Amino acid sequence: NLITGTRYMNVTGMLPFEDEVADYVKRTNNHVLYRVTPVYKGNNLVAEGVKMEGYSVEDKGRGVCFNVFVYNVQPKITIDYATGKSSLSGDKSENSSVSDRKNSYSSARKKVSKVQRYILNTNTKKFHLPSCSSVNDTLIKNRKSFKGDREKLIKEGYEPCKRCNP
Structure with a gap:
């Protein structure tokens, strides 16, 4: 199934x-049960977002476990x-409900980003997103998988990778 979705929803959210x-x-x-469901309000032509x-x-669920809404x-x-229809914000057609959605999305994204999967380099004390190309450059003996809060890693002395900027 296809829906009309924004680039921001796809790249930043999904x-x-x-x-x-x-x-x-x-x-x-291994196998992952995976589902993305578009969510529409009433008879709207465009989805409010998707449930992933x-x-x-x-x-x-130890390796993958999430249930999120992406605006x-x-x-x-x-x-x-x-x-x-869409328009640049600031046009007369802008209304507060769209601004509220943006604020909700930012807030939800911050909550979601607290629990994330990272790959640690225990030698350099850098952490990466799993898709980062630097992970392939890390010796297997120095790789460690971590699922949790980014801030916890920073408190433990790890630094975010400058390439993937997790």
Whole structure:
């Protein structure tokens, strides 16, 4: 199924979860139950967002486990979800409900980003997103998988990679 979605929804909201699933399957050859469901309000032509769910089967969710809502928004753009029309923010057509959605999305994204999967380099004390090309440059003996809060890693003395900027 296809829906009309913004680049921001896809790249900022969905891609980190898609990468997590792809990396897990590639690394373990295990199975993941994965579902993305568009969510519409009333008779709107454009989805408010999507519900994304992922659960790794063989390890009962230890490798992949998420259930998130990703808002269909785009910074600086006002979307009329009922008609599908859009305009630059600041135009007369902008309304507070779209601004509220943007604020909700930012808030939800911050909450979601607290629990993330990272690959640690225990030698250099850098941490990376699983999809970062620097992970391939890390010796296997120095790699460690971590799922949790970014701030916890920083408190433990790890620094974010400058390439993937996790």
